[in-house]
Amino acid sequence: MLLGLDLIEIDRVAAALRRHPTRFRERVYTAREIAECDRKPDPAQSYAGRFAAKEAIGKALGVGVPFAWREIEIAGRGKPQVSLSGGMARVAEHLGVVRIDLSMTHSRTTAAAVALAVTADPAAPVPALPRRPPST
Numbered sequence: 288m289l290l291g292l293d294l295i296e297i298d299r300v301a302a303a304l305r306r307h308p309t310r311f312r313e314r315v316y317t318a319r320e321i322a323e324c325d326r327k328p329d330p331a332q333s334y335a336g337r338f339a340a341k342e343a344i345g346k347a348l349g350v351g352v353p354f355a356w357r358e359i360e361i362a363g364r365g366k367p368q369v370s371l372s373g374g375m376a377r378v379a380e381h382l383g384v385v386r387i388d389l390s391m392t393h394s395r396t397t398a399a400a401v402a403l404a405v406t407a408d409p410a411a412p413v414p415a416l417p418r419r420p421p422s423t
Contacts, residue, residue, distance in 0.1 A: 288409050289382065291347030293339040294399035300338055301331035315341070315356040323362060335398035336391040337361045343402040344369065344387060348378050367391060369402075383407045 303311045312321050316337065324333040341359045345351055358375040361367050369387040371379050379387070383406040391400045 288406060289347045289349070289384070289404040291343040291345065291402040291404070292400070293342035293346065294397055295335050295339045295342075297331055297335040297393065297396060297398055300335040300398075304331060304334060317357050317360045317362075319362050320360060332393050332398060336393055336400060339398045340367065340369075340389055340391050340400035340402065343400040344371075344375075344389070344404070347387070347402040347404040348375065348382060348384070350375075350378055361389065361391075379404065 312334075316324070316334070320337055324330045324337065327333045340361045341356060344359050345354050354375055355373060358371060358373040360370040360372075362370070367389045369389055371387075382404065384404045385407050386405050388403040388405060389400060391398070393399065
């Protein structure tokens with residue numbers, strides 16, 4: 288099992304939504320996430336929760352934040368469902384991840400998320416991620 292945790296101030300996300308409403312949404316969130324967040328009474332809380340969740344998942348998978356935001360989708364009511372695509376799906380497959388459990392919460396000021404990437408064989412050592420070639 289692999290664990291990731293993140294928290295973010297909701298005001299930071301709210302400010303990004305005000306400054307660049309379309310660009311920020313389309314860069315970070317899928318169409319389904321945007322539709323779900325925009326239906327909420329306080330969309331900034333939902334956007335912040337998903338933002339923290341994406342970072343927590345990146346940390347659980349050992350890649351940190353250098354990933355394409357839209358390759359991680361958090362959707363659904365109740366227990367959030369995680370879908371990976373592109374490079375993030377390849378990383379999860381390389382690590383033997385069979386599912387990602389996610390918990391999100393928020394207070395009035397902060398959103399937080401914990402991601403648990405469950406591997407097929409929890410006793411197996413975690414393989415190292417391939418190194419990226421240096422940028423030129």
